[in-house]
Amino acid sequence: MGLIEQTDRLLMRFEDILGHTKEISAIKGAVTGNRVAHAYLFAGPDGTGKRLTAFAFATALNCRGFQTDACGRCPDCETAGRLSHPNIIEVWPTIKAKGKAKSSDDDQQDDKARDMLEKAERPEDGLIRVSQVRDILSALRLKISTGRKVVIIDSADRLTLAASNAFLKTLEEPPDASVIILVTAHIGLLPATVLSRCQKINFSPLHPHAIAALLTDKHGKTKAEAEEAAKLAGGSIARAITLACGGAIERRAGVIGKFGALQRGDAFEAMRLAEELTKMDELEEALEFIKGWYRQTAVDTEHTGIDNGNGGFRRLWRSYKAVDEALHDITPPRYANRQITMEAMMLRIAGLL
The missing domain is CATH 3.40.50.300 (P-loop containing nucleotide triphosphate hydrolases)
Structure with a gap:
């Protein structure tokens, strides 16, 4: 080649x-x-x-x-x-x-x-x-x-x-x-x-406004679609295009809805979600969605002082770190066991570890 x-x-x-x-x-x-x-x-x-x-x-x-x-x-x-x-x-x-x-x-x-x-x-x-x-x-x-x-x-x-x-x-x-x-x-x-x-x-992450403008001008997205994708993209054009054009926003909504409803101390639901995540073909994408949601929610909570029932900044940031570390562990070169990693992550998010 x-x-x-x-x-x-x-x-x-x-x-x-x-x-x-x-x-x-x-x-x-x-x-x-x-x-x-x-x-x-x-x-x-x-x-x-x-x-x-x-x-x-x-x-x-x-x-x-x-x-x-x-x-x-x-x-x-x-x-x-x-x-x-x-x-x-x-x-x-x-x-x-x-x-x-x-x-x-x-x-x-x-x-x-x-x-x-x-x-x-x-x-x-x-x-x-x-x-x-x-x-x-x-x-x-x-x-x-x-x-x-x-x-x-x-x-x-x-x-x-x-x-x-x-x-x-x-x-x-x-x-x-x-x-x-x-x-x-x-x-x-x-x-x-x-x-x-x-x-x-x-090269620093790009500003969401610049990314949103690209999505509307070059990819035909509506202002609302472009702004949503740009907000979630973490400064990455490639990530924003995937979110806006590949159906990822809809997939993200399905994953985030389940995590937003997780109650602190609910071991049964935490283990159920861990099993569901383990079986996902696109596990890394799902973890990126979850990580991004915890980070943005933590930042919004810190800025507004309103936790919206999500447990406050400290819990949100601990959850973000748990997902970030799990994602790091299951990807190369570590290749940690998916099920064990997801169970440990979910127990941390539920406040049980």
Whole structure:
């Protein structure tokens, strides 16, 4: 499998990125002032535009008509928009391809080992491996006639330790006319040796008003639908689109209705809800709904001083923490037992632990 994924056309200009004015201004200044660093780390919550900004940056570095932004019309901009520019390389977490023999040696260098990998649908299920890093190094050694070679490593926190170590020398001293951009929503999982070799740019959650405007303008949502999704999205465009366009708001209402009615000390109902959650196919989505509801309700309670029968700020915040920790435990790399984790979480929410 190649390094570049062929997908739908992406927006490839800085002006198309929602928010992050200060961060984009700094990147533009680096390009126009010829002060581009050799390695960057784009860090921030999922769905806030880090990857799109990385591609806009890569396009700007290769655009023949660049002034303050990529022109969007030259051959380089056209090929970048189709994710087929030879100077722009994207790497992502991979899993072992289904139906093919597993390799016991992640460090194999032959083509057969590479063919056994496929892109992970969810980054947390995959890893960025030594063989992929070796492909990056080979690509960076190739001479180019114009522009800059740009490597975008999506979900860089999924680099294996061996892959990170193999990458350190290149991060510190990449070949001429090359830039490496690491993108992550989990900066704490990256080794300090990697962090110290990158210039960090933080991407904060986007304002709900900006997200709501996007949903109405670009996705045809009503003002009420857009505001509801934006409020629940936690500053993530991707999350807001899923909520508004994928039926998630209706699913959320069904889950939240049950938790809002849970009484403190009700062990029977807590265990019943734990069993129901355990059987859910989309358990992680349900826990995200519950966590978001507890957080927003806690914040509203703190601001208004009215608990609306939900038990006050302290209980709400303890419940939020219980859900957050349970979600962390059942997802990679921990993979805790679902039933035990849900039972412990529900007992904490009911005030019984």
